[in-house]
Amino acid sequence: MSTSIAGGPELPQSRRLVTEIPGPVSRERFARRQRFVAGGVGTTLPVFIEAAGGGVLRDVDGNSLIDLASGIAVTGVGNAAPPVAARVADQVRAFTHTCFMVTPYDGYVDVCEELARLTPGDHAKKSVLLSSGAEAVENAVKIARAHTGRHAVVVFDHAYHGRTNLTMAMTAKNMPYKQGFGPFAGEVHRAPMSYPFREVTAVDGTDAADRAIDVIDKQVGAANVACVVIEPILGEGGFVVPAKGFLPRLAEWARSNGVVFVADEIQTGFCRTGDWFACDHEGVVPDLITTAKGIAGGLPLAAVTGRAEIMDAVHPGGLGGTYGGNPVACAAALGAIELMRSQDLNAAARRIGELMFSRLRGLAERHPAIGDVRGRGAMVAVELVTADGRTPDPGRAAAVSAYCHAQGVLTLTCGTNGNVLRFLPPLVIPEQLLSEGLDVLADAFAATA
Numbered sequence: 228m229s230t231s232i233a234g235g236p237e238l239p240q241s242r243r244l245v246t247e248i249p250g251p252v253s254r255e256r257f258a259r260r261q262r263f264v265a266g267g268v269g270t271t272l273p274v275f276i277e278a279a280g281g282g283v284l285r286d287v288d289g290n291s292l293i294d295l296a297s298g299i300a301v302t303g304v305g306n307a308a309p310p311v312a313a314r315v316a317d318q319v320r321a322f323t324h325t326c327f328m329v330t331p332y333d334g335y336v337d338v339c340e341e342l343a344r345l346t347p348g349d350h351a352k353k354s355v356l357l358s359s360g361a362e363a364v365e366n367a368v369k370i371a372r373a374h375t376g377r378h379a380v381v382v383f384d385h386a387y388h389g390r391t392n393l394t395m396a397m398t399a400k401n402m403p404y405k406q407g408f409g410p411f412a413g414e415v416h417r418a419p420m421s422y423p424f425r426e427v428t429a430v431d432g433t434d435a436a437d438r439a440i441d442v443i444d445k446q447v448g449a450a451n452v453a454c455v456v457i458e459p460i461l462g463e464g465g466f467v468v469p470a471k472g473f474l475p476r477l478a479e480w481a482r483s484n485g486v487v488f489v490a491d492e493i494q495t496g497f498c499r500t501g502d503w504f505a506c507d508h509e510g511v512v513p514d515l516i517t518t519a520k521g522i523a524g525g526l527p528l529a530a531v532t533g534r535a536e537i538m539d540a541v542h543p544g545g546l547g548g549t550y551g552g553n554p555v556a557c558a559a560a561l562g563a564i565e566l567m568r569s570q571d572l573n574a575a576a577r578r579i580g581e582l583m584f585s586r587l588r589g590l591a592e593r594h595p596a597i598g599d600v601r602g603r604g605a606m607v608a609v610e611l612v613t614a615d616g617r618t619p620d621p622g623r624a625a626a627v628s629a630y631c632h633a634q635g636v637l638t639l640t641c642g643t644n645g646n647v648l649r650f651l652p653p654l655v656i657p658e659q660l661l662s663e664g665l666d667v668l669a670d671a672f673a674a675t676a
């Protein structure tokens with residue numbers, strides 16, 4: 228007999244600890260995990276989850292934790308969100324797979340039509356659907372190379388684009404993503420990013436862009452560049468928001484040099500920053516945009532969307548994959564997008580951002596360890612530094628995180644130096660729960676001072 232455990236928004240929206248974290252049942256399950264799961268797969272917090280929804284994760288010991296992670300910016304619409312769950316259930320009963328390249332179905336085309344409508348710019352757009360973010364980035368590079376007949380790919384300091392061979396080359400940070408996994412794909416070149424908190428010379432956004440363009444011109448040559456690939460707000464690299472003017476100047480340079488401008492919005496997309504896409508904030512219109520994470524409420528789906536003439540540069544059969552645009556994942560995406568519209572999750576993200584920014588700025592006044600508060604909408608981070616106000620302090624970030632975890636608040640860290648605490652609450656989190664999570668964070672700073 229199977230028992231059904233209800234998640235979704237029905238799950239009581241409160242923090243409740245009935246054991247230490249992790250509890251005895253989670254510890255036992257974790258020992259089994261250690262026996263059968265590859266050691267290379269990491270764990271942020273070793274509690275096993277049995278239900279989730281709204282802003283809560285409930286574990287197998289009966290603890291309810293506040294979710295400030297959304298499974299890394301994935302469940303913006305909430306876990307087991309009703310329109311997602313309903314459409315997935317219907318689709319699973321109808322059919323689970325045909326392979327879109329063998330025999331097509333409407334869900335795939337519906338998602339591509341939504342992407343054409345929602346992504347920046349009102350030009351003719353087409354999409355290819357894939358199963359992971361890294362796969363989307365790989366395909367964006369393939370498309371840009373086919374379109375331009377050029378090979379070079381330009382990426383930026385602190386970038387994160389995935390864990391496949393090409394995307395490891397594009398990712399900046401060695402440990403843990405690249406160590407021991409080379410040799411890496413060639414023709415990937417790195418340019419300096421705009422990083423306002425750590426700027427020494429190029430404080431202005433357009434100056435920072437010119438600095439990057441100079442590196443590209445001198446070290447690669449504009450005529451060799453197929454594409455620049457950039458996260459409009461860095462994700463794993465530390466939630467760095469480039470200075471105003473950086474992205475528009477870079478996009479303008481790409482356009483005038485026949486370089487495909489690719490925005491990697493895998494972490495920033497789908498309402499996370501208070502707009503459909505982070506590029507929207509400065510009116511930047513990328514040639515290609517990669518999406519994944521927030522698109523389908525937790526089911527694996529990713530896409531490359533872009534100018535029809537660039538997308539169509541690839542010969543028939545040149546793009547695809549067995550599972551890309553799986554019908555169940557497409558049904559989930561359509562349910563998720565429906566919810567983003569009906570609940571106005573862009574407005575929800577902006578409200579979350581206002582609350583987090585005001586609380587975190589107050590905290591920064593009391594704790595000089597917080598060197599910078601940054602982000603946009605419901606994608607917010609604090610960068611921690613030592614007493615000199617500059618030196619990265621990853622130890623403090625780990626200590627604050629550990630305190631939050633022990634108190635039932637799931638937080639994540641990021642940044643090239645591991646000294647950034649990032650907050651990615653579900654966009655449907657009740658305000659009182661978010662506020663309680665931030666209370667615990669304040670306690671964590673006091674307790675680790």
Ligand SMILES: *Cc1c(COP(=O)(O)O)cnc(C)c1O
Nearest residue numbers: 359360361387388389462493494
């Ligand atoms: C997570 C992420 C990726 C990789 O996505 P996967 O689905 O993990 O392959 C690529 N780019 C950015 C900006 C990301 O945040």
